[in-house]
Amino acid sequence: MTASADDYRWMARALELAAQGLFTTTPNPRVGCVIVRNGQMVGEGFHRRAGEGHAEVHALAMAGEGARGATAYVTLEPCSHHGRTPPCADALIRAGVARVVAAMEDPNPLVAGRGLRRLQDAGIQVLSGVQAAEAAELNIGFVSRMTRGRPWLRLKAAATLDGKTALENGVSQWITGDDARRDAHRWRARSCAVLTGIGTVRDDNPQLNVRAVPTERQPLRIVVDARLETPLDARLFDGNPVLIAGAVDDSARIAALEDRGAQVLILPNSGGKVDLPALMDALGQRGINEVMAESGFKLNGSLLREGCVDELILYLAPALVGDAARGLFNLPALTALTDKRPLRFHDVRLVGRDLRILARPEASTPPLT
Numbered sequence: 001m002t003a004s005a006d007d008y009r010w011m012a013r014a015l016e017l018a019a020q021g022l023f024t025t026t027p028n029p030r031v032g033c034v035i036v037r038n039g040q041m042v043g044e045g046f047h048r049r050a051g052e053g054h055a056e057v058h059a060l061a062m063a064g065e066g067a068r069g070a071t072a073y074v075t076l077e078p079c080s081h082h083g084r085t086p087p088c089a090d091a092l093i094r095a096g097v098a099r100v101v102a103a104m105e106d107p108n109p110l111v112a113g114r115g116l117r118r119l120q121d122a123g124i125q126v127l128s129g130v131q132a133a134e135a136a137e138l139n140i141g142f143v144s145r146m147t148r149g150r151p152w153l154r155l156k157a158a159a160t161l162d163g164k165t166a167l168e169n170g171v172s173q174w175i176t177g178d179d180a181r182r183d184a185h186r187w188r189a190r191s192c193a194v195l196t197g198i199g200t201v202r203d204d205n206p207q208l209n210v211r212a213v214p215t216e217r218q219p220l221r222i223v224v225d226a227r228l229e230t231p232l233d234a235r236l237f238d239g240n241p242v243l244i245a246g247a248v249d250d251s252a253r254i255a256a257l258e259d260r261g262a263q264v265l266i267l268p269n270s271g272g273k274v275d276l277p278a279l280m281d282a283l284g285q286r287g288i289n290e291v292m293a294e295s296g297f298k299l300n301g302s303l304l305r306e307g308c309v310d311e312l313i314l315y316l317a318p319a320l321v322g323d324a325a326r327g328l329f330n331l332p333a334l335t336a337l338t339d340k341r342p343l344r345f346h347d348v349r350l351v352g353r354d355l356r357i358l359a360r361p362e363a364s365t366p367p368l369t
Helices: 005-019 055-067 088-095 114-121 132-138 140-148 178-190 198-204 251-259 276-285 297-305
Strands: 032-037 040-046 071-074 099-102 125-128 152-160 164-166 193-197 220-224 242-246 262-266 290-293 311-317 343-351 354-361
Touching: 005 032, 005 040, 005 055, 005 071, 005 099, 005 132, 032 055, 040 055, 055 071, 055 088, 088 114, 099 114, 114 125, 132 140, 140 152, 140 290, 152 178, 152 297, 178 290, 178 311, 178 343, 178 354, 193 198, 193 297, 198 220, 198 297, 220 276, 242 251, 251 262, 290 297, 311 343
Parallel strands: 071 099, 099 125, 152 290, 152 311, 193 220, 193 290, 220 242, 242 262
Antiparallel strands: 032 040, 032 071, 152 164, 311 354, 343 354
16 A cells, blocks of 8 residues: 555644654654544644653544544554553554554554554554654654664754854853754753763853743753762752763762752763763663753763764854864864764754754664654
């Protein structure tokens, strides 16, 4: 069975609905559903947050008896297992839908094709793969966690056109304009966690929360702090979750940080620093889908060197500040251009007066796209 133009049109609407849960569904995927009968939409819905009804449940409730004999368009394979809510595949079967079009199979091992097979076994026509790339992009962090066991990490930085993030004296506010900073807060809002280093905490005392766009959920703040030196009066201790990733098992410092409400995770590598790949694995085990790193050039370089970066978000301001200013990444000098780190441009656009570049390392392939 091949997809029709109408299949693509209704799936595009389902993807629009799914995107309405961009800031709220973590750790669950963002999913939209549209139910169509005789060419007319009879029900639609999206998943709002974990523990509440899935997209199919909302769409079926709206459709009522109109779902019988209809086609359901879902951006992710209907679940087939009992989690916080009953299986959506069973709900579609009970409603009497005749056909289900899914954008992509669910990478969750608990589902992984079982939902579609259950529908087929019930006599429902099934088509999968309609706008799969768009659906995977929408849930790139969830897919990453399910297939690699670790979140999708975006490294965000703001720089001048000559690639400088701060003056030689450390002054960096503000390189980019209001529009770029507001856009960065949207990326924060969709992230499960925002990650920085102890140097940034000491130098800038950032809040690392979402302020410039409306959101009902704040991301987890993560500080990579090998020696557990995070100041106890840092502004990021505001009552929202904080995780300190350290490398020394200092019981007194751990107790002091925990008294400020932080969780402390000790993950040393052989060099006495924080084991960054192990941290990514630990975050995946905690249900973290997307991480946004906003750190200085030292941690930026470490994240790149250790293969933790899946995507770069670079805001370039139309300005020059000179060679002595601080750069983007602390990376070793190269002696041959063949050793350069190749990137692929994923999206390039103006945001206000600044240029926003989304680039991905050649080795970083979005799952299922």
